[in-house]
Structures are given as structure tokens and as C-alpha cells.
Amino acid sequence: MKDxxxxxGRICLSIIFIFEAIDSILFYDKTVETMQxxxxxxxxKIWLSIAIFGLVVGSVLMMIGYFARVxxxxxxxxxxxxxLIVYSFWNDPPDTEQLTFLRFITNMAVAGGLLxxxxxxxxxxxxxxxxxxxxxxx
Numbered sequence: 049m050k051d052x053x054x055x056x057g058r059i060c061l062s063i064i065f066i067f068e069a070i071d072s073i074l075f076y077d078k079t080v081e082t083m084q085x086x087x088x089x090x091x092x093k094i095w096l097s098i099a100i101f102g103l104v105v106g107s108v109l110m111m112i113g114y115f116a117r118v119x120x121x122x123x124x125x126x127x128x129x130x131x132l133i134v135y136s137f138w139n140d141p142p143d144t145e146q147l148t149f150l151r152f153i154t155n156m157a158v159a160g161g162l163l164x165x166x167x168x169x170x171x172x173x174x175x176x177x178x179x180x181x182x183x184x185x186x
């Protein structure tokens with residue numbers, strides 16, 4: 049049961065980041081404008097391109113379980129700054145503070161899932177383990 053939970057957890061986490069990357073690609077110009085509105089004015093298109101690359105590579109690595117820790121690290125390098133910049137509830141007016149706080153906490157829970165993946169690895173059902181098991185004896 050633990051191994052199936054590892055697999056499903058990896059798939060669920062990676063889906064979040066795949067959709068984030070697709071959304072950023074489809075609405076590239078709007079995303080750049082939003083980044084500038086949040087204060088990212090230094091090379092926003094380059095940063096967004098790097099973020100999209102990291103999200104795609106990281107989410108695929110997590111999903112298939114091959115270098116899942118590297119994939120989780122790439123996604124975490126995107127997710128934490130994104131959460132701190134976009135959901136800074138401490139700067140919001142009191143009427144929107146609670147909703148922003150809930151979104152902040154939700155994103156921190158996703159970051160916790162990524163940290164668990166970093167700590168425990170990809171589990172039994174992964175491409176990494178499949179490759180390891182299929183190695184021919186010398």
C-alpha cells in the first residue's frame with residue numbers, strides 16, 4: 049500500500065506542476081505582465097522561460113520516478129519563491145488577508161509534499177527502480 053501511495057502522490061504532485069507549466073506557456077505574455085505587477089521587473093521573460101523549463105523537467109522526473117529528488121528540487125525552487133511573492137498575506141488588506149493566507153498555507157502543504165519526496169525518494173514503482181532491476185549481470 050505504501051508503494052502505491054508513493055506512486056499516486058508523485059503523480060498528483062507532478063500534475064500540479066505540469067498544469068502550471070502549460071498555463072504559463074499558453075498565457076505567456078499575460079504571465080510576464082503579472083510577474084511585472086508583482087515586482088519581478090529584471091528579465092521577466094528569461095525568468096519565466098527558466099521556470100517553465102524547470103517545471104516541465106521537474107514534473108516529468110517526479111512523475112516517472114527517475115531522479116525524482118532532482119525533479120522535486122526543481123519544482124521546489126519554483127514553488128517557494130512563487131508562494132512568497134504571490135501570496136504575501138502579510139501585505140494584503142484585511143478583507144482579503146484570510147483568503148490569501150489559505151492559499152499560502154495550501155502552497156506550503158504542496159511544498160511539504162515535495163520535501164517528503166526529497167527525503168524518501170521515488171519508491172518502488174518508478175523508472176529508476178525498473179532500470180536498476182533490468183541491468184544485466186556482468
